Amino acid sequence: MKRYIPQQVEPKWQQKWREDKLYSPDLGNAKNPFFNLMMFPYPSAEGLHVGNMYAFTGTDIFGRFMRMQGLDVFEPIGLDGFGIHSENYAMKVNIHPFDLSKITEKRFLEQLNITGNSFDWTATVETYKPNYYKWTQWLFLKMYEKGLAYRKKASVNWCPSCLTVLADEQVIAGECERCGSKVEQKMLEQWFFRITDYADRLINNLKNLDWSEKVKIAQRNWIGKKQGINISYEVEGSDLKVACFTTRPDTNFGTTFIVIGPEHPDVYKLTKPQHINEVKEYIKLSTIASKEERIAEGRKKTGVFTGSYAINNLNGEKLPIWISDFVLGDFGTGAVVGVPGHDLRDFQFAKQFDLPIIRVVVGKDGDKTDITSESQVQEDEGVMINSDFLDGMDIHKATVKIMDYLEEKGWGKRVTTYHLRDWLISRQRYWGPPIPIIYCNKCGTVAVPEKDLPVELPFVEKFRPTGTGESPLASVEEFYKVKCPSCGGQARRETDVSDTFLDSAWYFIRYPSTDIENKAFDTQRSKKWLPVDMYIGGAEHSVLHLLYSRFVTMVLFDAGLIDFEEPFTKFRAHGLLIKEGAKMSKSKGNVVNPDQHIKEYGADTLRTYLMFLGPFDQGGDFRDSGINGIYKFLQRIWMLQEKLDGQNEKLGIKDLKFMHKTIKKVTEDISALKYNTAIAALMEWLNFLSKKQKLSKEEYQAFLLLLSPFAPHITEEIWEVLGENYSIHKHSWPQFVNEYLEDDEVSIVIQVNGKVRDSIKVQKDIVGSKEAIQKLATGTPNANKYLEGKSVKNVVYVEGRLINFVI
RNA sequence: GCUGGUGUGGAGGAAUGGUAUACUCGUUCGCCUUAAGAGCGAAUGUCCAAAAGACAUGUGGGUUCGAGUCCCACCACCAGCACCA
Numbered sequence: 001m002k003r004y005i006p007q008q009v010e011p012k013w014q015q016k017w018r019e020d021k022l023y024s025p026d027l028g029n030a031k032n033p034f035f036n037l038m039m040f041p042y043p044s045a046e047g048l049h050v051g052n053m054y055a056f057t058g059t060d061i062f063g064r065f066m067r068m069q070g071l072d073v074f075e076p077i078g079l080d081g082f083g084i085h086s087e088n089y090a091m092k093v094n095i096h097p098f099d100l101s102k103i104t105e106k107r108f109l110e111q112l113n114i115t116g117n118s119f120d121w122t123a124t125v126e127t128y129k130p131n132y133y134k135w136t137q138w139l140f141l142k143m144y145e146k147g148l149a150y151r152k153k154a155s156v157n158w159c160p161s162c163l164t165v166l167a168d169e170q171v172i173a174g175e176c177e178r179c180g181s182k183v184e185q186k187m188l189e190q191w192f193f194r195i196t197d198y199a200d201r202l203i204n205n206l207k208n209l210d211w212s213e214k215v216k217i218a219q220r221n222w223i224g225k226k227q228g229i230n231i232s233y234e235v236e237g238s239d240l241k242v243a244c245f246t247t248r249p250d251t252n253f254g255t256t257f258i259v260i261g262p263e264h265p266d267v268y269k270l271t272k273p274q275h276i277n278e279v280k281e282y283i284k285l286s287t288i289a290s291k292e293e294r295i296a297e298g299r300k301k302t303g304v305f306t307g308s309y310a311i312n313n314l315n316g317e318k319l320p321i322w323i324s325d326f327v328l329g330d331f332g333t334g335a336v337v338g339v340p341g342h343d344l345r346d347f348q349f350a351k352q353f354d355l356p357i358i359r360v361v362v363g364k365d366g367d368k369t370d371i372t373s374e375s376q377v378q379e380d381e382g383v384m385i386n387s388d389f390l391d392g393m394d395i396h397k398a399t400v401k402i403m404d405y406l407e408e409k410g411w412g413k414r415v416t417t418y419h420l421r422d423w424l425i426s427r428q429r430y431w432g433p434p435i436p437i438i439y440c441n442k443c444g445t446v447a448v449p450e451k452d453l454p455v456e457l458p459f460v461e462k463f464r465p466t467g468t469g470e471s472p473l474a475s476v477e478e479f480y481k482v483k484c485p486s487c488g489g490q491a492r493r494e495t496d497v498s499d500t501f502l503d504s505a506w507y508f509i510r511y512p513s514t515d516i517e518n519k520a521f522d523t524q525r526s527k528k529w530l531p532v533d534m535y536i537g538g539a540e541h542s543v544l545h546l547l548y549s550r551f552v553t554m555v556l557f558d559a560g561l562i563d564f565e566e567p568f569t570k571f572r573a574h575g576l577l578i579k580e581g582a583k584m585s586k587s588k589g590n591v592v593n594p595d596q597h598i599k600e601y602g603a604d605t606l607r608t609y610l611m612f613l614g615p616f617d618q619g620g621d622f623r624d625s626g627i628n629g630i631y632k633f634l635q636r637i638w639m640l641q642e643k644l645d646g647q648n649e650k651l652g653i654k655d656l657k658f659m660h661k662t663i664k665k666v667t668e669d670i671s672a673l674k675y676n677t678a679i680a681a682l683m684e685w686l687n688f689l690s691k692k693q694k695l696s697k698e699e700y701q702a703f704l705l706l707l708s709p710f711a712p713h714i715t716e717e718i719w720e721v722l723g724e725n726y727s728i729h730k731h732s733w734p735q736f737v738n739e740y741l742e743d744d745e746v747s748i749v750i751q752v753n754g755k756v757r758d759s760i761k762v763q764k765d766i767v768g769s770k771e772a773i774q775k776l777a778t779g780t781p782n783a784n785k786y787l788e789g790k791s792v793k794n795v796v797y798v799e800g801r802l803i804n805f806v807i
Numbered sequence: 808g809c810u811g812g813u814g815u816g817g818a819g820g821a822a823u824g825g826u827a828u829a830c831u832c833g834u835u836c837g838c839c840u841u842a843a844g845a846g847c848g849a850a851u852g853u854c855c856a857a858a859a860g861a862c863a864u865g866u867g868g869g870u871u872c873g874a875g876u877c878c879c880a881c882c883a884c885c886a887g888c889a890c891c892a
Contacts, residue, residue, distance in 0.1 A: 348890090
C-alpha cells in the first residue's frame with residue numbers, strides 16, 4: 001500500500017471545501033447557530049506566525065467538534081490590518097501602507113487557507129477596507145450621539161518615536177507597547193470615550209460570564225474600584241480648600257503633610273510668592289520627565305514646598321502642602337494626605353524632606369515604637385493608637401467610624417474611584433479610520449451625517465507622522481477643507497484617526513452581516529448569531545480588547561440596537577507557544593514559520609502536533625524533533641486500511657470496550673479543550689488496533705470521526721476511500737455506550753500501611769463485599785509476607801480500587 | 808512590590824486524595840531491508856550484576872489508613888500589573 005502524501009491530498013480538499021461552501025452556515029436561516037470565534041490577527045508582513053496557527057487550530061478543533069454535534073457552526077476569520085503596528089512596519093520597509101496591506105493580505109489569506117481551518121470564507125472582514133471602517137465611523141457617531149464621545153485637552157501619553165498619543169493600556173511600564181520608546185506627557189486636544197461611566201457594569205457583569213477566572217481578575221484589577229473618602233482641608237489664611245482622596249481615613253491622626261500633584265489646578269494659588277520660582281521649575285521638570293525616568297531614579301522622592309499649610313480638623317495640626325510628581329493628576333483628587341507611618345511612599349517622602357512621622361496603628365508584631373525605618377512602616381491589619389476616639393479599635397472598625405464622623409461634620413464625603421480612565425481614541429497617525437467629525441466656526445463640532453460615510457482615508461504619499469501633534473492628514477488640504485454639513489460654510493475636518501482597538505471592539509458583530517451593505521449589522525442576524533458562543537484568544541488581550549469590546553457592546557445594547565449586553569458568553573485564553581524553552585521572537589531568530597512545516601509534513605501533522613504539545617490553556621514547547629512522531633502516527637492510521645477486508649469484521653467485547661472508552665475520553669477532553677490528552681487516547685487506541693489482524697470498518701470509522709477535528713484532510717480522504725458520504729466533517733459525532741465502559745473483572749490493589757504490596761483480579765460481582773476481598777487479599781503470598789504474625793489494626797477498603805491493611 | 812500561574816524521568820507531558828511517570832520524542836538492543844532519517848519488536852526514574860528491596864513529583868513541615876494532588880511556610884521560574892493614595 002502506498003504511503004499517505006499530504007502535499008497531494010490537502011490542497012484538493014481545501015479547494016473542494018471552499019467551492020462547496022462546506023463551512024458556510026446559512027446565516028439567515030440556520031436552525032442551531034453556534035458562533036465559534038478566534039481573535040483575528042493583524043497581518044504582519046512576516047506572515048502568519050506559528051503562534052497564530054496554534055491559537056486558530058485550537059479554536060477550529062472546538063468548532064469542528066461542535067459542528068459534528070449537529071450545530072450550525074459559524075467560524076469566520078478576518079484581518080485587523082489598520083493600526084500603528086502595520087504602519088510602523090510600512091515605514092520601516094518604506095512601502096506605502098495601502099500597497100503593503102495588499103501584499104500582506106494576499107499572503108495571510110493564502111496561509112490561512114492551507115492550515116485546514118473550517119473558516120467561512122464568505123464572511124470575512126478587513127478593518128482597513130472602507131466597507132468595514134465606514135461602520136467603525138458610524139460607531140463613533142453613535143458614541144458621540146449618546147454623549148459618550150467627548151473632546152478634552154488633557155495630559156496624555158505621547159510616544160516620541162511613534163509620534164502619537166497612546167491609551168493608558170498601551171503604555172507598558174512607561175514604555176510604548178509598540179516600539180518600546182519612553183513615553184512622555186503632552187497636553188493635547190483629544191477625543192475620549194466615557195468607558196468610566198460603565199465601570200460598575202463592567203465589574204458586575206463579570207460574575208455571570210463563563211470566562212477564564214484569571215481574565216476576570218485581570219479586568220477587575222484594571223478597573224480597580226476603590227471605596228474611600230474625599231477629605232476637604234482648609235488652607236490657612238486662604239479661602240482655598242484642598243480635597244484629598246484616601247481609602248485609609250482611619251490613619252488620619254497620623255497625617256503630617258499633604259502632597260498635591262504638579263497637574264493640580266490650584267498649584268499656583270497655593271504657592272506662596274517666595275516659593276514661586278522653585279515651584280515653576282519643578283513643574284517644568286516633572287512634565288518633561290517620562291514616567292519611566294521618574295521610576296528609574298530608584299523611586300527617590302522629589303518635591304517642593306508651596307509655603308502653604310492646611311489644617312487637620314481632627315486635631316488642629318498644621319499640615320505643610322508639598323508638590324510631588326508621585327501624586328498623579330488624574331487619580332482621585334490629585335492630592336493625597338501624607339501618613340508616613342503607614343504608607344511606604346509617604347514614609348520615603350517624609351524621610352527625604354525631614355517631615356514628622358507619627359505611629360497610629362500597632363500591627364500584629366506589637367511594635368509600638370517610633371517608626372524610623374521602611375521595615376517598620378505598618379500598612380496592614382492592626383489596632384489604633386494615638387488617635388483620640390479611635391484608640392483601641394481595629395483599623396476596619398476605625399475606618400467606618402471616622403468616615404461617619406467626617407461626613408457628619410461636613411469635612412469629608414464618601415466616594416468611589418476607579419483605576420480605569422476614559423478611553424483615549426484619537427491617534428495622530430495616518431493608518432486608521434478618520435474620525436468622522438467636522439469643526440465649523442459657526443456651528444462648532446458637527447458630526448458627519450451618516451449618509452456621507454465613510455470618510456475615506458485618502459491615499460497620501462507623505463503618510464509618515466509629523467511630530468507636531470497633528471496627523472499627516474492635517475497637511476492634506478483636499479481632505480480637511482470641507483463644507484459644514486450643518487450651515488454649508490467653510491469648515492475643517494478632524495484629521496486624527498481612531499485607535500485600532502476601536503476596529504476590533506466590534507468586528508464580531510459585523511461578521512454575520514458582512515453581505516449587508518447598508519447597515520453595520522442586521523438586527524435579525526445579530527439576534528440569531530450573537531453573542532459569540534465561544535471565543536478563544538490570547539491572555540494578553542485580557543484587559544485591552546476584551547474590555548473595549550464589552551464596553552462597545554453595552555453601549556449598543558443601551559441604544560437598543562442589539563439585544564445582549566455582553567459580547568462573549570464563553571471565553572477561554574490559550575497558553576503561550578514557546579520554542580525549546582524560550583519565547584519566540586524575531587530578535588532571537590527562533591520564530592517558527594508554519595509554512596515550511598506544512599510543506600514538509602502537511603497541515604494535519606502540524607495541527608495535531610501543536611495540539612499534542614501540552615494543555616491548550618497552558619501553551620506548549622515547540623521542538624522539531626517531536627513533529628515526526630505525529631507524522632508517523634497519521635501514516636499508521638492511513639496504513640490501517642490494509643487491515644480491512646471486504647467482510648465487515650465483527651467486534652469483540654474487548655474491541656467494543658476500547659472503542660467506547662476512547663470515544664468517551666476524546667469527547668470529554670475536546671469539550672474541556674484538553675486536546676493533548678485526547679490525542680494521547682487516540683494513540684493508545686491506535687496501538688491497540690495495530691495489534692489486531694483484522695479491523696472492523698465500524699471501529700475504523702469511529703477512529704476517523706474522533707480524529708477529524710485534529711486532522712481534517714487525511715480523515716476526509718480515507719472517508720472517501722471507504723466509500724462514505726461526503727463529508728466526514730458533517731457526520732455526527734460518535735456516541736459512547738455506558739455498558740461497554742464497565743469491566744467484569746476488577747483489579748484491586750493490596751496495600752500494607754499504604755504501600756503497594758500486591759494486586760488481585762476479582763469478579764465484578766464481589767467487589768461490594770469487603771469481607772470477601774479481605775479474605776482474598778490476605779491469601780496472596782506477597783501480602784501474606786507482610787501480614788504474617790502482625791496484628792491488623794484497621795482495614796480500609798475502597799470499593800473496586802484497593803484494600804489497605806494498617807498494622 | 809501586587810495579582811495569577813507553574814515546578815513530575817534525558818525532553819514535551821499523564822495522573823476524580825487510592826498501583827506516580829499514560830502518550831510522544833530521544834537513547835539502546837534486536838528483526839526486516841541492497842539501503843534508509845522507512846517499518847516491526849523490546850528495554851529505558853535512581854541506587855543494586857540481578858532478584859528482593861529502598862528511595863524518588865522544587866524545599867521544609869502538617870492533615871490522612873493513604874498526598875504529585877489538600878493545608879501552612881519557603882525557594883525558583885513564567886505571565887500580567889505597578890509611585891493608584
